[in-house]
Amino acid sequence: MRTLKNIWYLTLKEWRSLFGDPMLVIMIVFVFSASIYSVAKGVSSDVKNATVAIIDGDRSMLSHQIRDAVQAPYFKPPADIKREEIDRAMDVGDYIFVLDIPAGFERDVLAGRKPEVQLLIDATTMTQAGVGSSYLMQIFQRQISDFLQQNNAAAMMPVQPVINVSFNPNSLSEWYMPVMEVGNMITLLTLVLVGAAVIRERERGTIEHLLVMPVRAVEIMMAKVLANGTVILAASQLSMWFMVHKLIGVPINGSLALYALGVGVFLFSIAALGIMLATIAPTMPQFGLLMLPVFVVLLLFSGSGAPRSNMPDAAQGISEYWPTTQFAGFAQNVIYRGAGMDIVWPELLVMGVTGAVFLVLALFRFRKMLEQQG
Incomplete structure (x- = not known):
């Protein structure tokens, strides 16, 4: 109970810090609203009105x-x-x-x-x-x-193909891109917010205050994961329902509650990765230089922008169990195909296991950072 109480109070501190920064709030609102809409309507691979x-x-x-x-x-x-x-x-x-x-x-x-x-x-x-x-x-x-x-001038074709397109009958990119963009923005914001929360403590000198308090490193770290994760989870769910479903018109064939569960597991995994990166980079500019290549590589190999079947076998094997890869498949299965827990549980399991691995590594690095700071 003492541990939960400490995590709760530290989470409240993180929320006050987050919502006290208007630029971060504006960024969260922007990436889950205008950014999603512009990708759906502005960036299209469909042929329309070609001359x-x-x-x-x-x-x-x-x-x-x-x-x-x-x-x-x-x-x-x-x-x-x-x-x-x-x-x-x-x-x-x-x-x-x-x-x-x-x-x-x-x-x-x-x-x-x-x-x-x-x-x-x-x-x-x-x-x-x-x-x-x-x-x-x-x-x-x-x-x-x-x-x-x-x-009757040529032999009849022995087979007459009849093509049925499921889940996206008109092959509209605006039905595909917004759902994948929500996942991409979840990854980016989680890395940025969680990493910034760690580095902000160090740059402002408030980490010394935490060191003299009766709290442990795991409590500090879990509070940062919980505080930023809940904000991103709420924003992504609102974006999925109001922006993607209502405004853009993408049908949601599966359970939004199951999707929220998957987002929560995915957030846990990416947040742990963000803390681990923040303990490696001592300043915010260096964190940005480290985080951006990691984000780009995760994005390129996830299958959200291009089919993984088009990638070389080596690339598919390396990135098969990355959290972004599993989440892209999870989101497609739930939102487009209406899959249930009996189908998507392997993706949830893999994301949970990778999150636990990242959490252990992040905790090890975080403790070393606190020892050096102390």
């Missing part, structure tokens, strides 16, 4: 069928363009794609020949160009296949 021009040298039913299949919201209505206007139009950025359909295209398709169609792409708009070109290729192939089947 397309067509040189239709065939003027056949097939070429018109391909033209009609290029539709919103992915593309703007295709515009006719003359061959001599292509260079200038693409130089000034009027069109991202120019499709050149040669004369006799339909005749060659019906005859079983392989006519060549040129697609010019302005790759300065990198995301639109890469994803949009694959969309146009799919449209092109689908329309030719349908046309051949309608005219």
Whole structure:
């Protein structure tokens, strides 16, 4: 009971210190509101209203069928363009794609020949160009296949694919990015706030006050984890419900309470890591130089920005049991797929174990720091 009482009073001290710093409060509000919204609405990998021009040298039913299949919201209505206007139009950025359909295209398709169609792409708009070109290729192939089947000019395909997309039927990046960004901001804020709480004590000289009080190192450390963790947990849950779900419109298929449990375990793990880093760096600038590379590496290997299946096997093996990697999979399973405890308990277990390891290392480093300070 004495230990719990000490942790509680130290936690109250940490809350007063945190909420007494208006810049930290503004930062917490910003990263869980405006930052999440800007990532969802401002940074998008989707193709929207891409400009397309067509040189239709065939003027056949097939070429018109391909033209009609290029539709919103992915593309703007295709515009006719003359061959001599292509260079200038693409130089000034009027069109991202120019499709050149040669004369006799339909005749060659019906005859079983392989006519060549040129697609010019302005790759300065990198995301639109890469994803949009694959969309146009799919449209092109689908329309030719349908046309051949309608005219019985080619053998019917033995298999007709029917694609069903689960959890995100329209493949909208604004349904994916905000949930992952909440996890990224939890990681960043936890490292910053917990590390700053430790270094602030040392730089302001208040750590000497703690040394003469009847409190232990583990109580001081747990108070910092609890105080900053509860604030970030509350802010992340409010952001997930009001910003991600209500404002942006991302459906939450799973239990928000289970998600909160996972966030709590994840916070424990990252907070212990933050304290360990703060005991290594003696000043706040040095802590920032140490913390940022760690955060970037955790982010890149977590799978929140790019699929882990695209990474080399060695990278996947090294980062398999990192807390950020486990939390990214946990969040996707709960929020998108509606997974329950029977599915996500391995991620919770791994995050808890890594948090315990970080806590032991942080406690060892923290005690050494207090001894040196004393």
